[in-house]
Amino acid sequence: MSEGGNAASEGYVPSDLGESTGDLSGDSLAETHHDLVVIAVSGVQQFITESRTTSDLSAGSAIVARLSARAARECASRGARLVFPAVVPLEQASNKPDDGLASGSTGTPGAPTVPNRIVALAPEGKGAEVAAAADHAVRQDWAGLVREAVGRPVATPGMPSVQWVSVPASAGDYAEQWDAAQRLLVARKRIRAFDAVDEPDRELCSLSPRWTAEPEPPKGVPSHERDRLAAANWVKRRYRRIGGAGDDGGPGEVPRGFPSTSSIASAPFRFLVLAAMSDRQVSRAVSALHVAAQVLDRGREQPLAAFAADAPPTADRSWLAGSAGRWVYRDTWQEDVLAREFPSVPAEKRARAVAEGERAAHALHKVMKDRGVGPPVLHLAVIAQDLDSMGRFLGGEVAGSRQRNAVTEAWHRQVSERLSALARETCELLEEADHFGVPVYAGGDDLLAFAPAAHALAAARAVQDAIPETLPTASTAVLFFHHRSSLQQAVSEAQRLLEAAKEQDERKNGLAVGYLRRSGVREQSVQAWTRTADRRGPVEDFEEFLSGTPESDGGDAGGLSLRLVQDCLRDETELVSLPDDLFAAEMRRLVTRHGGTRAQAEALVRLAAAERSRPVPGRRGPRLAEPVKVAAFLRQECAGGGA
Secondary structure, eight states: OBOOSSGGGOEEOOGGGOOOOOOOOSOGGGOSSEEEEEEEEEOHHHHHHSOSSHHHHHHHHHHHHHHHHHHHHHHHHTTOEEEESSSOOOOOOTTOTTTTOTTOOOOSSOOOOOOSEEEEEEETTOHHHHHHHHHHHHHHHHHHHHHHHHSSOOOOTTSSEEEEEEEOGGGOSHHHHHHHHHHHHHHHHTOOOOOOOOOTTOOBOSSOTTSBOOSSOOTTOOGGGOOOOOHHHHHHHHGGGGTOTTOOOOTTOOOOBOOOHHHHHTHHHHHHHHHTTTSHHHHHHHHHHHHHHHHHOOOOBOOOGGGTTSOOOSHHHHHHHHTOTTTTSGGGOOHHHHHHHOTTSOHHHHHHHHHHHHHHHHHHHHHHHHTTOOOOOSEEEEEEEEETTHHHHHTTBOTTSSOBOOOOHHHHHHHHHHHHHHHHHHHHHHHSTTTOOEEEEEETTEEEEEEEHHHHHHHHHHHHHTSOTTSOOEEEEEEEEETTSOHHHHHHHHHHHHHHHHTTSTTOOEEEEEEEOTTSOEEEEEEEOOOOTTSOOHHHHHHTTSSSOOOTTSOOTTSOOTHHHHHHHHTHHHHHTSOHHHHHHHHHHHHHHTTOOHHHHHHHHHHHHHHHTSOOTTOSSOOOHHHHHHHHHIIIIISOTTO
């Protein structure tokens, strides 16, 4: 065992694989034999998920990518040849919206695409030295961020957590080294050591109770951001102000923040409002809304990439595209809520702005309704995707076949290049105006992104279809949640939903669609990523329920009534016991009886049949109500809004 700065950064050099010696002099690319080094920045999901806002979430993702890139650069600087990632990430550049990563996207404001696992071939006999140096570089970079964020050195046990193994050249060829490294990494993860932490009578962090909160917020923190946070979370909160990703503010300007959940949810509505700004009534309502909002908040958000094609030339258009996300909702204009958020605004001035803002939002909704556009939808979705059994694939296994890929450095580099290309393509697809997507992370074999409710399923299908046949299939989760709900809870639920998608079949390739209401009520439907002869799949079936604009009573003149859910819940046992043909006929009857269309009836038959054929652990008989509940939720909460 070779140890780094503390227990969280321990490495492993196997003694039973033989020893080797080598000379670091000379060009490493000319080396015939190399030590295989694998470095993992672990704890990524927890660190990213512990976020209260999308800006925190984006910063957490950018920080992890930055630390991973730092490890990769250190390996390369010491003569190692990178395999994952295939290219050396560029130096972190402040005031750059793309986070300065060579393989990064040009996203909003830049979705990191550097994987958190680094694979490199070090000069023979130097593997442990290279890995330890990379570990130290990561730790030093993080320590610098902590000092910049809170103004002094602060210990953050477990962050960063760097684990590495080094397999000597004497272990065999690349395939044998790779196999040994994977076994050693599994063993390494079972070994944990924890530093003693003595923090008596200290308040715990409101986001990460594994750490204590800082006694006071850092200097310069706005009053509405004065949370009780640990130093590690202050790094996330302050990342854009200390030279991190997305700091595109000019001299004296406040850096633009990552798009908020409200901004993402309302994007389709605002896009159509922008297109109608030549109408005097529309422009007047937007201008009045802008004036009222400016009384309370002059913060700036990064516009979604989908708005970039039509660069707003006026102040009102620019504000509408970037920072009006929350203000176009009428329920935002509640004086008691805004009084708590903006206590520094004089009460009389605030009350007048709230009244004017509510009137302007109402006027905007009315004039857009006259144009056939419903009010902004209150929900958005988080999309999580992960390539299936990537570890087995990199070990040479071909899913559904007895054939195996030859595990070589050249092949792994090809896979790395494909993953980088896929990450870039995924970001570009999500950011198109058809999807209004906002990628948070798209690197290695996984994806985390947001999209407006009416566009999320299509966005998930687009990134699924982009996966080349030379890579494994992927499982996907699409979780719908209210734009004012807990972001941390939503992202955690999406990760749980992704696990459910992977468990639907031993071959994985699953799609889980679910929702999380503000009350805590949740539901999900797990399907397989399959397509029929006419190219229909579960996404197309769920999308049948996104057309039209439902009324507040749960149904409209020609729309699906929510009473269908009650009937299915009441009669579920009898329905699932029917033979297939009778089950389908009865489902068609129920859907059309409750106001649904023939297309919706056929869609629910297929979705329910898929759930019906899926065994459920701990439950006798198949499930029916789940896809019906999800479909009803989409119909009630996610249709319309400029979709």
